[in-house]
């Protein structure tokens with residue numbers, strides 16, 4: 066089943082990068098189909114205007130609803146369809162998580178609505194909710210200038226989970242935030258040479274003793290998680306929930 070990805074933005078060139086690397090290969094293999102659209106193609110004035118001043122006053126500009134509505138009609142259609150997932154990256158969105166990426170990896174169609182300025186007229190989101198499955202998501206607690214970078218990050222997190230995308234699906238099982246790791250951060254990784262600029266690979270990893278190696282890796286994951294992500298640990302026992 067091919068996953069269709071659409072990107073609506075006033076900077077559609079952001080998504081040219083999706084033609085390279087693994088994502089480009091997935092497109093070639095027919096796993097994903099990528100379409101980037103310039104929102105200004107649905108404006109009708111000489112200046113191709115997409116923004117206006119905020120009702121009620123305030124700083125900056127707000128994206129007008131009209132171009133979004135006309136773009137939706139042409140790109141998605143005018144009939145409700147809950148199988149279409151419409152993603153609005155937003156600083157006020159719910160934190161995007163690995164489980165959200167996992168859920169979206171089985172979607173047949175995802176449309177990314179990349180806002181700019183101070184954001185998109187809220188009626189656009191309300192309309193989309195009346196038609197499709199809408200996700201207002203945030204990458205994290207820092208401010209970006211628009212939704213494009215978030216759309217690229219979410220795309221990579223989702224598409225790499227699509228069956229057939231990753232050459233070695235086993236590598237997905239051992240990742241941070243994936244269910245199999247009990248919510249722990251990944252342990253430190255090493256490869257050859259064994260000694261590099263006076264720094265050596267931990268001896269246990271060269272011992273060939275799989276039990277000791279597994280214990281060292283688990284201990285390192287717990288240590289790192291307690292140090293860097295106490296929010297993921299249970300303070301009573303120092304281990305993840």
Ligand SMILES: CN1CCN(Cc2ccc(Cn3ccc4ccc(-c5n[nH]c(N)c5C#N)cc43)cc2)CC1
Nearest residue numbers: 154155180181203204205207208209210211212215
């Ligand atoms: C009255 N004030 C009240 C505070 N706001 C705050 C504000 C609103 C928009 C923008 C710029 N912008 C426009 C579209 C858009 C989408 C995503 C993101 C985004 N930022 N950080 C993430 N993790 C993001 C994601 N994902 C930013 C975006 C910046 C700051 C301004 C108006």
